[in-house]
Amino acid sequence: MKKLAIAFLLLLCTSLPAQDKKPFRWGTDPTGGAPFVYQDDDGKYIGFEVELAAYLAKKLDREPKMVAGDWSNLPQQLNKSPDVEGGIDVVLNGYELQEDLAGKYLPTRPYYVFRVVLMTRKDNPAIRGWSDLYQRGGERKTVGVLGGTVAQEYLEKTFQKQIELLSNPDVANVIKLVRDKRLDATVQDSPAATYFLKEYPELAAVGEPVRPGFYVIYCRQDDKELVAKLDAAIADGIKDGTLQKIYEKYGLWTDDQERLLYWQSQPWPPPFHPEAEGKGEEKKDAPSPLPRLSRELAEAAWVTIKLSFLSFPIAMAIGLAVGVGRVYGPRWVRVPFTLYVEVIRGTPLLLQLFIIYYLIPDLLARSGIGFLGDLGRALTPMVAGVLGLAINYSAYEAENYRAGLLAIPKGQMEAAQALGMSRFAAIWHVIVPQAIRIVIPPVTNDFIALFKDTSACSIILVVELTRKYNELFNFNRNLIVELAFLTAGLYLLMSYPLSIVARRLEHRLASLKGGAA
Amino acid sequence: MISVTSLTKFHGTHRILNAVSLTVNKGEVTALVGPSGGGKSTLLRCINGLETFQSGEVDVVGQKLAGGKPFDPKSLQKLRQKVGMVFQQFHLFPHMTALENVMSGPRYALGKSRAEAEPLARKLLERVGLKEKADSKPANLSGGQQQRVAIARTLAVQPVAILFDEPTSALDPAMATEVLAVMRDLAAEGQTMIVVTHDMDFAERATVVHRMKAGEIVKSGPPNEVLKDHS
Numbered sequence: 001m002k003k004l005a006i007a008f009l010l011l012l013c014t015s016l017p018a019q020d021k022k023p024f025r026w027g028t029d030p031t032g033g034a035p036f037v038y039q040d041d042d043g044k045y046i047g048f049e050v051e052l053a054a055y056l057a058k059k060l061d062r063e064p065k066m067v068a069g070d071w072s073n074l075p076q077q078l079n080k081s082p083d084v085e086g087g088i089d090v091v092l093n094g095y096e097l098q099e100d101l102a103g104k105y106l107p108t109r110p111y112y113v114f115r116v117v118l119m120t121r122k123d124n125p126a127i128r129g130w131s132d133l134y135q136r137g138g139e140r141k142t143v144g145v146l147g148g149t150v151a152q153e154y155l156e157k158t159f160q161k162q163i164e165l166l167s168n169p170d171v172a173n174v175i176k177l178v179r180d181k182r183l184d185a186t187v188q189d190s191p192a193a194t195y196f197l198k199e200y201p202e203l204a205a206v207g208e209p210v211r212p213g214f215y216v217i218y219c220r221q222d223d224k225e226l227v228a229k230l231d232a233a234i235a236d237g238i239k240d241g242t243l244q245k246i247y248e249k250y251g252l253w254t255d256d257q258e259r260l261l262y263w264q265s266q267p268w269p270p271p272f273h274p275e276a277e278g279k280g281e282e283k284k285d286a287p288s289p290l291p292r293l294s295r296e297l298a299e300a301a302w303v304t305i306k307l308s309f310l311s312f313p314i315a316m317a318i319g320l321a322v323g324v325g326r327v328y329g330p331r332w333v334r335v336p337f338t339l340y341v342e343v344i345r346g347t348p349l350l351l352q353l354f355i356i357y358y359l360i361p362d363l364l365a366r367s368g369i370g371f372l373g374d375l376g377r378a379l380t381p382m383v384a385g386v387l388g389l390a391i392n393y394s395a396y397e398a399e400n401y402r403a404g405l406l407a408i409p410k411g412q413m414e415a416a417q418a419l420g421m422s423r424f425a426a427i428w429h430v431i432v433p434q435a436i437r438i439v440i441p442p443v444t445n446d447f448i449a450l451f452k453d454t455s456a457c458s459i460i461l462v463v464e465l466t467r468k469y470n471e472l473f474n475f476n477r478n479l480i481v482e483l484a485f486l487t488a489g490l491y492l493l494m495s496y497p498l499s500i501v502a503r504r505l506e507h508r509l510a511s512l513k514g515g516a517a
Numbered sequence: 518m519i520s521v522t523s524l525t526k527f528h529g530t531h532r533i534l535n536a537v538s539l540t541v542n543k544g545e546v547t548a549l550v551g552p553s554g555g556g557k558s559t560l561l562r563c564i565n566g567l568e569t570f571q572s573g574e575v576d577v578v579g580q581k582l583a584g585g586k587p588f589d590p591k592s593l594q595k596l597r598q599k600v601g602m603v604f605q606q607f608h609l610f611p612h613m614t615a616l617e618n619v620m621s622g623p624r625y626a627l628g629k630s631r632a633e634a635e636p637l638a639r640k641l642l643e644r645v646g647l648k649e650k651a652d653s654k655p656a657n658l659s660g661g662q663q664q665r666v667a668i669a670r671t672l673a674v675q676p677v678a679i680l681f682d683e684p685t686s687a688l689d690p691a692m693a694t695e696v697l698a699v700m701r702d703l704a705a706e707g708q709t710m711i712v713v714t715h716d717m718d719f720a721e722r723a724t725v726v727h728r729m730k731a732g733e734i735v736k737s738g739p740p741n742e743v744l745k746d747h748s
Contacts, residue, residue: 415608420598420626
């Protein structure tokens with residue numbers, strides 16, 4: 001005990017000098033990946049933004065402290081005090097200068113000028129430039145993007161329904177899908193494109209990088225002093241070549257960056273609607289985006305409904321088979337079925353979806369057997385999502401049915417067999433119908449739970465309700481409350497009728513009880 | 518028609534039946550009486566293979582069960598279609614109506630269609646006095662009515678013999694009377710049956726009575742001989 005106390009004191013002493021400096025807490029999402037913020041082989045965080053943050057902290061005479069969070073929720077962290085657990089001073093993670101964000105938070109001057117880059121396989125003759133993305137008779141091209149990014153917004157505006165746009169929270173996954181010919185192309189911010197073109201020699205950038213935009217750092221509205229200091233530090237870094245050195249290290253220095261210096265002395269932020277200048281009325285009359293957003297949410301809700309109603313019947317069928325096998329099957333059936341239930345229940349749904357959509361097709365492709373590889377490539381996100389949910393929930397349904405089967409009095413089986421029924425006939429006609437009735441309440445509960453679990457499918461490029469909400473609020477942060485209520489309302493609208501059905505079924509079930517003795 | 522030859526059954530080291538032998542002729546009503554725990558119900562359950570036994574043999578019109586090894590499912594199923602069983606707790610199928618219960622044997626054991634099974638099932642329900650309850654679920658029937666449906670259900674597979682395992686013990690006297698009336702009618706029509714019962718009125722009308730005690734048949738004979746010391 002004493003030793004421990006001394007050790008603690010020592011620790012306190014050694015950490016004291018570091019605490020002299022105020023921390024510079026910068027919020028970022030390290031899963032967003034290279035070359036912004038990522039881990040090297042030793043697990044150390046590197047990336048051009050890590051070095052930028054270190055440089056800025058040094059100029060501010062503060063201690064850089066990286067705070068990890070979910071990318072699309074980083075700005076919300078600024079609404080909280082910086083001194084709470086996970087609190088931040090700034091958001092620094094490839095955030096663009098956007099009107100809605102700039103209205104709520106204070107942006108610094110730009111530290112990087114990016115563009116969006118179209119990438120595809122080198123050996124894909126069908127896409128040699130942006131215009132090849134337009135649908136010309138044949139099937140729509142599948143294009144993967146990072147959800148909620150400028151690239152997604154650009155593609156939606158430019159190509160609308162001409163392409164099949166698939167969004168995903170992870171860049172590396174999308175890039176791999178393009179390499180494996182499971183997506184036609186992807187559009188990424190230029191830093192990510194630069195990095196991944198180096199990593200994946202099978203890929204090439206096609207067409208010109210388009211739509212330049214500024215990466216800025218966002219601070220609290222009342223943190224004018226900090227913004228001024230950061231602006232000065234950025235300007236110094238541009239003038240003395242520090243930023244150029246950092247960017248060159250990661251291969252990110254482009255001609256566009258020459259404009260950075262110019263923007264350090266211009267009015268900031270520049271007008272967002274230069275064409276509307278002077279005609280002040282125009283902006284006020286702009287139609288509210290809410291009807292459009294509602295429609296988009298409703299479309300995503302339909303995806304949620306499809307996922308649920310397609311997967312749950314499969315889950316019930318597999319669950320019933322596994323449940324019956326575990327209760328009545330011979331040993332060689334019981335053992336593997338028990339294993340199945342334990343493995344599926346004991347691993348997260350996200351991981352299972354990941355394995356089904358990414359790993360299995362990858363293994364099939366590597367098997368070298370042609371049709372298996374084709375089968376893997378043909379696996380769409382929707383099918384993988386339905387399969388994943390069905391398999392995951394089948395384990396829970398198997399347990400429900402098992403409990404139901406065990407609750408049927410022994411006399412039922414004896415009476416059926418005494419009539420001369422085979423064991424199978426007795427199970428199928430006498431035991432199972434009763435067990436199914438008994439477990440209606442827990443099974444309906446699981447269906448409602450599955451409804452909400454469909455959101456996990458966003459990691460495999462299925463845009464369902466939760467995912468859609470996340471992406472929409474990225475571009476409409478001034479409507480964040482409205483969007484949240486709309487989304488919650490849609491979920492309620494879908495699950496409440498189910499609750500009513502469940503209650504009705506339970507009532508009917510109660511009236512059947514009592515005759516089992 | 519039914520013969521049991523030196524049937525012995527153990528539960529662990531506890532001997533429940535000790536070399537029991539018994540013969541039942543066609544058209545006879547055999548009553549098994551005696552104190553609880555004497556092995557009456559177990560004997561009945563051995564006859565249609567609901568219980569295995571260590572040694573001895575059961576023979577129901579040529580379908581045999583031998584002790585000491587697990588029963589072959591196919592021959593067990595054949596034997597059960599020949600000998601029906603009525604339970605103390607009825608064991609009706611609660612998710613089926615009375616009519617569906619009666620049709621369940623013909624449909625799911627004998628493979629008949631609903632159309633084939635229904636006329637006989639309705640006739641049997643009428644015979645046990647429950648014609649108008651055909652569409653009722655068991656939960657909406659009294660105990661006596663449930664037991665009568667159970668008898669009709671057993672009759673529907675047209676067994677050569679029926680085993681009754683204390684069919685009135687779970688019923689109050691009024692309901693027991695209606696069930697016993699049905700059983701007497703069956704006996705009068707020449708239905709072969711073995712009945713485990715505590716009802717002395719019924720036992721008195723049996724063809725043969727066996728008194729069982731501690732796993733053995735201690736006395737057999739016509740009712741007036743076997744029952745007189747105890748009544």
